[in-house]
Amino acid sequence: MDGEAMKLVILETSDVHGSIYPLSYADNKPKDVGMGKIATLIKNERAGNPSTMLIDNGDMIQGTPLLYYYARFDKSRPNPMAVIANELNYDCAVFGNHEFNFGRDILDRAVSDSKFPWLAANIVNQSTGEPFFGKPYIIKSFDQGVRVAVLGLTTKYVPNWEKAEHITGMRFEDPVETANKWVPFLKKEKKADVVVLSYHGGFGRDLDTGKAIEELKGENQAYQICQEVPDIDALLTGHQHRMIYGSAVNGVTVIQPGCNGTHLGKVTLELEKQQERWHITRKMSELISVAGVEADAGLLNKVGDYEKDAQNWLDQPLGKIEGDMLVRDPMKVRTEDHPLIEFINRLQMKASGMDISSTALFNNESPGMPENVSMRDIVANYIYPNTLRVIRITGQDMRDALERSASYFKTYSGGLIEVSKAFTDPKPQHYNYDMWEGIDYIIDISRPAGNRIVKLDYHGVPVKMTQHYDVVMNNYRAVGGGDYAMFSNKPVIKDIPVDVTELIANEVLEKKVIKAKVDHNWKLIY
Known part of the structure; x- marks a missing residue:
């Protein structure tokens, strides 16, 4: 009607x-x-x-x-x-x-x-x-x-x-x-x-x-x-x-x-x-x-x-850490190579077949991995449902990304190292500070932001600004998330559509013992 x-x-x-x-x-x-x-x-x-x-x-x-x-x-x-x-x-x-x-x-x-x-x-x-x-x-x-x-x-x-x-x-x-x-x-x-x-x-x-x-x-x-x-x-x-x-x-x-x-x-x-x-x-x-x-x-x-x-499964040990992979001081993790970051980067490289990787310590509550690792420990450290993506970038993009990360720190003038307000206000953005593996670099935080990367080498020679490099990173970063505009619209070489937490769990289950180690491929000076 x-x-x-x-x-x-x-x-x-x-x-x-x-x-x-x-x-x-x-x-x-x-x-x-x-x-x-x-x-x-x-x-x-x-x-x-x-x-x-x-x-x-x-x-x-x-x-x-x-x-x-x-x-x-x-x-x-x-x-x-x-x-x-x-x-x-x-x-x-x-x-x-x-x-x-x-x-x-x-x-x-x-x-x-x-x-x-x-x-x-x-x-x-x-x-x-x-x-x-x-x-x-x-x-x-x-x-x-x-x-x-x-x-x-x-x-x-x-x-x-x-x-x-x-x-x-x-x-x-x-x-x-x-x-x-x-x-x-x-x-x-x-x-x-x-x-x-x-x-x-x-x-x-x-x-x-x-x-x-x-x-x-x-x-x-x-x-x-x-x-x-x-x-x-x-x-x-x-x-x-x-x-x-x-x-x-x-x-x-x-x-x-x-x-x-x-x-x-x-x-x-x-x-x-x-x-x-x-x-x-x-x-x-x-x-x-x-x-x-x-x-x-x-x-x-x-x-x-x-x-x-x-x-019950979350609390069952998946494997062990040989050495120390605990996070006691988040700032220390971000100022010198740490076994947790090394492990995640190396795993991303293995999963993708690439030899350059970047990742982050997502927040200041990450506890690191204890001696006996459970799934709950993994999700406590890797808190986001990220997958991985390989993108092709230039050497200039790489340097720009490292400068973006290096701006995480206030310009050093003595005393304690501090985080820039741009990464704390209006909300904490510790997840936007990346650490890389597969390249060698030095950050000098006494220099002004945007001009802090004083060394950048790949396989022992300086990175060429016009040369292309394939890098594995999480899907959020790969599309330019976190103000990494240099990554936006870059060619996607490979997608790995599995949560990183699953990759970590599978690696620990397979290896049973993970050695905590670092290669000191980067450092921060001031």
């Missing part, structure tokens, strides 16, 4: 990365994250909005020690994230790039354990061209007669990161072209009143100006989708771990709810029936924080045995 109205609410989680419990696995202290808290928000929203959909936008099954433990050691039970999502009655999920990290067996199990469909319109069978996982979209009908279509898309850049054997037989097609193929079908053939795209990818351009904010290599095409695909009502995004809400691009309402279950995304569409058809009269997007929200104890109990086993 004309004049009839309804409100449709679409709830989005994205990049939860296996976060279920509201805690930090480094020390088990409470933290405002996870599906336990998200569940409370979901139930509250459903109670107030009978016409509600719940969609996960990818990167669900990887990222916490709980999921790492499950994937590596506990394959007899259903995937814990599927258990959680089933309990919450998800309508569908989309594949993120990290869904493939543990291999096809774990992924296929997660899909089969799920009571909801996983969507992948642009992941197709190389031979047939048909959707590889079978389901490109869903249609959900509500009591009022409104038909809502959800089309699932994944960043086409996955083959640049993932191991070939994990994506055998798949072709990742362009999501813009795929959307332009399916959206008209959903509107005309399937008579969808509302079309929602759930895209595990983000924005390569500024939402307001359209100006490129990163190298446009096809990893994050959400802006292009909004501009080039007609008849989209809402676009759910992810991958970049950004918090985007209250925004629209070319009339398309967009949203991105951060990561690790810190926020629930909410898109509200108000519809009215006119001339026997439903029309959207108002659209909005918002993020709801889990801060201060009580976790759903009943939901957490569903995976309590998983958590108990993972916690």
Whole structure:
């Protein structure tokens, strides 16, 4: 009947990365994250909005020690994230790039354990061209007669990161072209009143100006989708771990709810029936924080045995440190070569096959590695879910990056060495001071910032400013994060799409004994 109205609410989680419990696995202290808290928000929203959909936008099954433990050691039970999502009655999920990290067996199990469909319109069978996982979209009908279509898309850049054997037989097609193929079908053939795209990818351009904010290599095409695909009502995004809400691009309402279950995304569409058809009269997007929200104890109990086993495993020794790898004075770690930094850099070099590496001591709470190393010790030191990337830089880029790091220190004029305010205010940024391996360099902090690298050698000869060098570093730094603009838009030679914490754990498990050592390839003078 004309004049009839309804409100449709679409709830989005994205990049939860296996976060279920509201805690930090480094020390088990409470933290405002996870599906336990998200569940409370979901139930509250459903109670107030009978016409509600719940969609996960990818990167669900990887990222916490709980999921790492499950994937590596506990394959007899259903995937814990599927258990959680089933309990919450998800309508569908989309594949993120990290869904493939543990291999096809774990992924296929997660899909089969799920009571909801996983969507992948642009992941197709190389031979047939048909959707590889079978389901490109869903249609959900509500009591009022409104038909809502959800089309699932994944960043086409996955083959640049993932191991070939994990994506055998798949072709990742362009999501813009795929959307332009399916959206008209959903509107005309399937008579969808509302079309929602759930895209595990983000924005390569500024939402307001359209100006490129990163190298446009096809990893994050959400802006292009909004501009080039007609008849989209809402676009759910992810991958970049950004918090985007209250925004629209070319009339398309967009949203991105951060990561690790810190926020629930909410898109509200108000519809009215006119001339026997439903029309959207108002659209909005918002993020709801889990801060201060009580976790759903009943939901957490569903995976309590998983958590108990993972916690026991976290405290089981993986191997030993021979020598001293403890951090007693963070400033000392940053002013002279330290075994913890040496170990991480050497591991990054091994994982990438490169001979130059950089990493950081992320904060002043890093305890270092004790004699008996557990997984909890690893996550206490390597606190970010970084992966690794190899980029090709010039000698000048290398020098500029070292000067950026050297500006961490105040110009020395006697007394104690101090940290520059640029690295402490308005928030601590100790993670933006890098230490390198594979080159020899000297920092003179008595000199002004920008002119402190007084020696820079590679294989015993001075680094040539115009020569190219391949360097492995974390993914955040590799895109210029932390004001390392010299790294932005550099050629990516290799991606290693495995969390560094996993690389460390695997190395300790394999070696059993790690020797604490340094080669004194760099030093600080004043």
